[in-house]
Amino acid sequence: MNRIITYIKHNKIKSATLAVLLIVYYFSLPKQLFKDPTTTVITSSNNELLGAQIAKDGQWRFPQNDSIPEKFKTCIVQFEDEYFYKHPGFNPISIFKALRENLKSGGIKRGGSTITQQVIRLSRKGQSRTYLEKIKEIILASRLELRESKNKILSYYSSNAPFGGNVVGLDAASWRYFNRDASQLSWAESATLAVLPNAPSLIYPGKNQEKLLKKRDRLLTKLLINQIIDSLTYKLSIAESLPQKPYRLPQIAPHLLQKASHTNHGERIRTTIDVKLQERVNHIVKSHYNQLSQNEIYNAAVLVLDVKTRQVLAYVGNTPTDKVHQKDVDIIDKPRSTGSILKPFLYAAMLDAGDLLPHTLVTDVPTQFGSYNPENFNKTYDGAIPASRALSRSLNVPAVRMLQDFGLDRFHHYLKTLQLKDLKYNANHYGLSLILGGAESNLWDLCKSYAALSSTLNHFSETSSEYFTNEFCEPTFLASETIDFGDKTRDKTLFDAASIYLTYESLKEVNRPESDESWEFFDGSKQIAWKTGTSFGFRDAWAIGSTKDYVVGVWVGNADGEGRPGLVGVQTAAPILFDVFDLLPNSNWFSKPFDEMQEIDVCTLSGHRASPNCDAIEQKFIQVSGLKTTPCPYHILIHVDKNESFQVNSSCEDLGNITHKSWFVLPPLMAYYYKTKNPFYKPLPKFRSDCIGSNTVSMAFIYPKENNAIFLPKDFDGKTNDLVLKIAHSKPESTLFWYLDNTFIASTKDIHDLAIIPKQGAHIITVVDEFGNEAKRKITISE
Structure with missing residues (x-):
């Protein structure tokens, strides 16, 4: 330690230069190697592909995937860089051989690049392939080896290598060429994809089949020689055909893909x-x-x-x-x-x-x-x-x-x-x-x-x-x-x-x-x-x-x-x-x-809380807040004769012959429609004619409705159709008197329907019963 300090003191310029170089070397590699837009990918709950949306630059480039299938990993290392796990990012022997061959030929015939160097080259797209650029790749590759694991470097390569056309990366290539996930590829399919990045523009599925087949089979032969696959697997593999054209990616949930891309664009989303x-x-x-x-x-x-x-x-x-x-x-x-x-x-x-x-x-x-x-x-x-x-x-x-x-x-x-x-x-x-x-x-x-x-x-x-x-x-x-x-x-x-x-x-x-x-x-x-x-x-x-x-x-x-x-x-x-x-x-x-x-007594007919007058009661569980609802308003206690045919009172019948009866009574308009759907509904009995006093009466319009604008059509002969007025009365046997704009027009009894043909314009219809009760309606007649 003392020697180092002494050396620095006596060699300040050299030490400073070295320090600057080390700092430059340390920061020479960008924190994010790849910034290309990626495909939005959605998968199911068990990671099956549901769909993908092409990247903004028109490429099928799936997001970075750190998980690489073993078959493809083996194939790419055997084909591209057999000493990948041993070198520090560059292979001096391969570089020397490539340099010698290129000098002899007078051009670039061989690259000698490792997978790590290829990752650097892919990240520095657009750079011309010169010796100076090669030196930069070597420096950056060695720096990458110090920063990342070998598996991470392989994942960079498999996710960003070109596979022909607009297909980038192993995941996209697997689906485009074999219609399945990369983890499900056979040895032959893995070998096919491993050789594609070597010359993606020359060898494209469906074209140049002979060259692609030779490259694939050479790789499979190497796998056999290196005892990575056995002879049976080799025979079955070389018998497999090549992909002929790209498949369409699955579109199992296309609209969910749209939804996901709004918030997670360019990501791999497990749904x-x-x-x-x-x-x-x-x-x-x-x-x-x-x-x-x-x-x-x-x-x-x-x-x-x-x-x-x-x-x-x-x-x-x-x-x-x-x-x-x-x-x-x-x-x-x-x-x-x-x-x-x-x-x-x-x-x-x-x-x-x-x-x-x-x-x-x-x-x-x-x-x-x-x-x-x-x-x-x-x-x-x-x-x-x-x-x-x-x-x-x-x-x-x-x-x-x-x-x-x-x-x-x-x-x-x-x-x-x-x-x-x-x-x-x-x-x-x-x-x-x-x-x-x-x-x-x-x-x-x-x-x-x-x-x-x-x-x-x-x-x-x-x-x-x-x-x-x-x-x-x-x-x-x-x-x-x-x-x-x-x-x-x-x-x-x-x-x-x-x-x-x-x-x-x-x-x-x-x-x-x-x-x-x-x-x-x-x-x-x-x-x-x-x-x-x-x-x-x-x-x-x-x-x-x-x-x-x-x-x-x-x-x-x-x-x-x-x-x-x-x-x-x-x-x-x-x-x-x-x-x-x-x-x-x-x-x-x-x-x-x-x-x-809470369980309470409920009126069977009305559904309200039972009142003392309800004669049919059920035990029902209701919500606690329902305890404040009103008791049944539709059951009333009336006095009838023994046959229950008429209402009576002490003025016309002995008390011993009067029966006290609970009766289900709806308002007239409700009753008018209710009895059409409920034939067992019994209207309130009339008072016997010899009795003094009567029950309260009520009436309501059925038609027309309040402030209604009415159009009266004409027949084929030009005759205007009638307007039929209807009213419901609690005592239908009563006589009703009808007025149009305060002018008497007719009376009805039992059936309270009346046909009229009023003139165009606004009118008031008034109905008065024999007890003095009155109902009014405003209407407008239009042509």
């Missing part, structure tokens, strides 16, 4: 996709597309989520249509009209808030809110229907009336908490049409929301009745990510578990497509909570379903928004939904969240 499931879902979508396209319906999308991990298991962004019909558009994250797909969230919100019990009767009659006139899909009405059945049948009028009762702003708040990113405006912008497709959302967000509801139920039953703070989180398609559901809490995240469970119980009863009409009678059939939706103008068809383990979402339509007859959720999207669920394992049904429920 959560189950490749077998993805391929089978692709097949289902293609099969349905072949049928749907006959009706000029060209696009569809399917998303499958694992509820427990929130991972994407299958991602089909579109059908295999053509560019004219926008096959490259990823529909999964595009905003589309929601149709009825948001109805379960309203039902759950009303249960959660304690505004409703699962089977409470809700009103289903012709309804108008200002200029907004919602209608049921089948144009019929039930008068009154249990809320759960209104949801399972996806009736529009009850849904709009429920939203009106619940509050538009209140429901809008729930939807914003679901983080539906396409819900961009305030509640008043959407109005009551919000529940029927007035808003837009996308398949990703909707599936995410249904998965969050299912996961809430799972976690509640698994964690001693607790919730998680981050339940409504984003799903992931990245295998490297693990979803953090947040901290446990006793407080609900959005909906309580009971409200979700009761919502799912209703959705489980939705009628399946025609081919599955009797699904509930088959042993082992899947229990699925599912909902369809159809947007206005038949532009969007939805179907989303959930089991305890999986959520499947389907959208069908045209990417350009063109509507088509028959583009209905239950007819087009639901069959795809159930075909996909048939691929998935059966799941047990959700556990009942007893800690959020």
